[in-house]
Amino acid sequence: MRQKQCTHIHQTIKRTMTNKKYILGVYEDEDVLLHAIENIRAAGTKIYTVFSPYPVHGIDDALGIERSRLPIAAFLYGLTGLAFALWMQIYMLGFDWPMIIGGKPHIALPAFIPVSFELTVLFTAHGMVITFLIISGLYPKLKVPVMDVRSTDDKFIMAIEVKEGVTDVNQLNTLLRNNGAIEVNEKEVTK
Amino acid sequence: MQHVSPVREPLVTGGKTYHDITNDVSRQVEAKPNIRWAIALAVALFFLGIFIYSVYRTLWFGIGEWGLNKTVNWAWDITNFVWWVGIGHAGTLISAILLLFRQKWRSSINRAAEAMTIFAVICAAMFPVLHMGRPWLAYWVLPLPNTFGSLWVNFNSPLLWDVFAISTYFSVSLVFWYLGLIPDFATIRDRATGPIARRAYALLSFGWTGSAKHWSRYETVSLILAGVSTPLVLSVHTIVSMDFATSVIPGWHTTIFPPYFVAGAIFSGFAMVLTLMLITRDVFYLKDYITLEHIESMNKVIILTGSIVGVAYITEFFIAWYSGVEYEQYAFINRATGPYWWAYWSMMTCNVITPQLFWFRKIRRSVVATFIISIFVNIGMWFERFVIIVTSLHRDFLPSSWAMFTPSIIDVGIYVGTLGLFFTLFLLFAKYFPVINMFEVKTILKSSSGVQHSHAPETMHAHSPNNQAHHDK
Numbered sequence: 001m002r003q004k005q006c007t008h009i010h011q012t013i014k015r016t017m018t019n020k021k022y023i024l025g026v027y028e029d030e031d032v033l034l035h036a037i038e039n040i041r042a043a044g045t046k047i048y049t050v051f052s053p054y055p056v057h058g059i060d061d062a063l064g065i066e067r068s069r070l071p072i073a074a075f076l077y078g079l080t081g082l083a084f085a086l087w088m089q090i091y092m093l094g095f096d097w098p099m100i101i102g103g104k105p106h107i108a109l110p111a112f113i114p115v116s117f118e119l120t121v122l123f124t125a126h127g128m129v130i131t132f133l134i135i136s137g138l139y140p141k142l143k144v145p146v147m148d149v150r151s152t153d154d155k156f157i158m159a160i161e162v163k164e165g166v167t168d169v170n171q172l173n174t175l176l177r178n179n180g181a182i183e184v185n186e187k188e189v190t191k
Numbered sequence: 192m193q194h195v196s197p198v199r200e201p202l203v204t205g206g207k208t209y210h211d212i213t214n215d216v217s218r219q220v221e222a223k224p225n226i227r228w229a230i231a232l233a234v235a236l237f238f239l240g241i242f243i244y245s246v247y248r249t250l251w252f253g254i255g256e257w258g259l260n261k262t263v264n265w266a267w268d269i270t271n272f273v274w275w276v277g278i279g280h281a282g283t284l285i286s287a288i289l290l291l292f293r294q295k296w297r298s299s300i301n302r303a304a305e306a307m308t309i310f311a312v313i314c315a316a317m318f319p320v321l322h323m324g325r326p327w328l329a330y331w332v333l334p335l336p337n338t339f340g341s342l343w344v345n346f347n348s349p350l351l352w353d354v355f356a357i358s359t360y361f362s363v364s365l366v367f368w369y370l371g372l373i374p375d376f377a378t379i380r381d382r383a384t385g386p387i388a389r390r391a392y393a394l395l396s397f398g399w400t401g402s403a404k405h406w407s408r409y410e411t412v413s414l415i416l417a418g419v420s421t422p423l424v425l426s427v428h429t430i431v432s433m434d435f436a437t438s439v440i441p442g443w444h445t446t447i448f449p450p451y452f453v454a455g456a457i458f459s460g461f462a463m464v465l466t467l468m469l470i471t472r473d474v475f476y477l478k479d480y481i482t483l484e485h486i487e488s489m490n491k492v493i494i495l496t497g498s499i500v501g502v503a504y505i506t507e508f509f510i511a512w513y514s515g516v517e518y519e520q521y522a523f524i525n526r527a528t529g530p531y532w533w534a535y536w537s538m539m540t541c542n543v544i545t546p547q548l549f550w551f552r553k554i555r556r557s558v559v560a561t562f563i564i565s566i567f568v569n570i571g572m573w574f575e576r577f578v579i580i581v582t583s584l585h586r587d588f589l590p591s592s593w594a595m596f597t598p599s600i601i602d603v604g605i606y607v608g609t610l611g612l613f614f615t616l617f618l619l620f621a622k623y624f625p626v627i628n629m630f631e632v633k634t635i636l637k638s639s640s641g642v643q644h645s646h647a648p649e650t651m652h653a654h655s656p657n658n659q660a661h662h663d664k
């Protein structure tokens with residue numbers, strides 16, 4: 001069976017300069033997947049990425065994904081929002097057109113708290129989400145390069161890049177299957 | 192490797208697999224509209240028509256079409272505004288606060304509850320904008336340079352705080368909701384068969400592939416959004432309550448308002464979530480995902496917040512007496528025994544007495560009883576706002592200014608019209624968007640489905656062909 005699938009795969013390969021080839025290990029269970037990631041990385045194979053239908057706990061550590069610095073960005077956006085809100089209110093009511101409202105001083109800081117808070121949240125939330133979309137390359141697009149459509153349904157897909165002349169495809173196939181992959185496929189992606 | 196708790200009830204019943212979740216939730220998105228949905232949409236569109244007509248009358252002839260007068264100058268419109276904003280709060284509570292508290296039962300209801308938040312805030316925003324009289328000048332509430340010959344906006348005013356609070360709340364809720372939808376749109380995109388559906392959901396999914404790095408960032412972003420949304424949702428109704436509390440009107444000028452309004456908001460919001468979800472789970476066959484356990488959990492939130500609201504009513508009355516201020520005392524005696532006594536006692540019955548029935552487990556777990564009580568709570572919370580606004584205003588400081596408020600037909604039309612707007616949006620959402628958060632339910636499936644998933648040989652796709660061909664390039 002394995003041989004049959006391999007020949008099928010080899011027939012579909014078309015070589016062009018811009019193509020990248022991946023071996024896809026298909027997994028059905030997140031715990032099997034996590035063990036497989038550890039074993040495969042321990043065997044010295046570099047995993048390109050793993051596609052999963054939902055966030056798998058512990059996969060960051062297993063794959064060696066560094067903690068995102070988005071929280072720092074979020075904090076800075078929040079700080080920007082706060083500074084902007086305070087500047088706006090103090091400038092407008094304190095300097096540009098000072099007025100006594102309700103017997104309060106021109107710069108009535110306690111009354112400025114609500115708007116300052118709201119703008120802090122506004123800048124934090126939108127700044128962080130926009131940053132996340134940009135660094136992840138997420139924007140409305142018609143064609144999406146999905147490696148295996150089942151990865152948004154019920155399968156976990158481990159992608160390993162094939163380097164011409166370096167990677168032993170058959171050995172990789174065995175490695176993936178020995179670590180619980182229910183299926184091993186090959187996939188070419190045109191960049 | 193699966194953990195089955197001997198104490199907790201499963202959150203997903205029926206022995207579902209990941210694929211079943213995808214199928215069950217995507218089913219109504221992919222199917223042709225069913226007749227029950229079409230009838231419901233027709234009714235909602237009829238009420239939307241009433242809304243459009245009433246808004247036309249208001250814009251063409253002015254605020255004189257409404258029933259308010261110089262004494263009761265905030266009435267039906269602000270009642271509806273506060274009611275709708277309050278309803279929205281449950282969505283954010285479920286998606287943000289329960290996320291921080293790691294409440295897994297939120298997973299299957301958060302999507303619809305957040306949608307409800309957004310649609311409720313849209314309905315709420317109609318009222319202050321229409322009340323402006325000249326809504327085409329609504330942008331004057333923004334801090335724009337005073338080239339209009341006017342001053343800057345007044346940052347000391349709670350009404351301006353409201354502008355910032357509501358618009359921040361709306362836009363952040365929208366982003367939070369949409370971010371949650373992205374992975375589920377990707378699921379529907381990858382299943383889509385028709386070219387239009389595949390392209391539409393491809394655009395909506397922002398090119399999501401579910402790679403580990405994206406998920407890692409995604410979870411970070413969700414957690415921080417939940418972290419900032421939690422104080423945000425509390426601030427919104429706090430600021431709404433300050434519209435009243437900072438003005439020197441007996442019955443409004445109390446420090447209890449912010450917590451009391453927030454509790455009331457969550458109370459009414461959960462009632463609306465229940466009303467909607469009980470219908471949705473039935474129409475779309477989602478009883479394995481929105482189980483009696485979910486309904487019971489929500490009913491417990493209703494007892495808690497309903498009791499807080501009840502205590503707040505009694506505290507207000509006590510403080511009015513204890514303060515020794517005769518105007519304050521009169522305002523409260525007048526609420527309970529004056530010309531609007533029926534509104535006050537409707538509020539007390541619906542908000543204080545009916546939710547106490549949920550102390551009985553049988554009632555808490557009865558779908559019919561929950562549905563009826565949720566409607567009562569919605570009505571009661573509407574009366575609460577009506578009582579606070581109208582009874583406090585209708586007895587002015589000068590007895591010669593005393594007046595009564597009677598809504599005009601246009602007032603009623605705008606209110607039932609916003610219900611039409613709300614249900615039109617909700618029905619469209621329920622048909623074309625995944626109404627349950629698929630990926631989050633998949634996350635909890637292993638620990639909370641109550642079923643051991645055996646890896647039976649027939650479920651292994653060792654022989655399945657490569658089926659990714661049509662998504663190449």
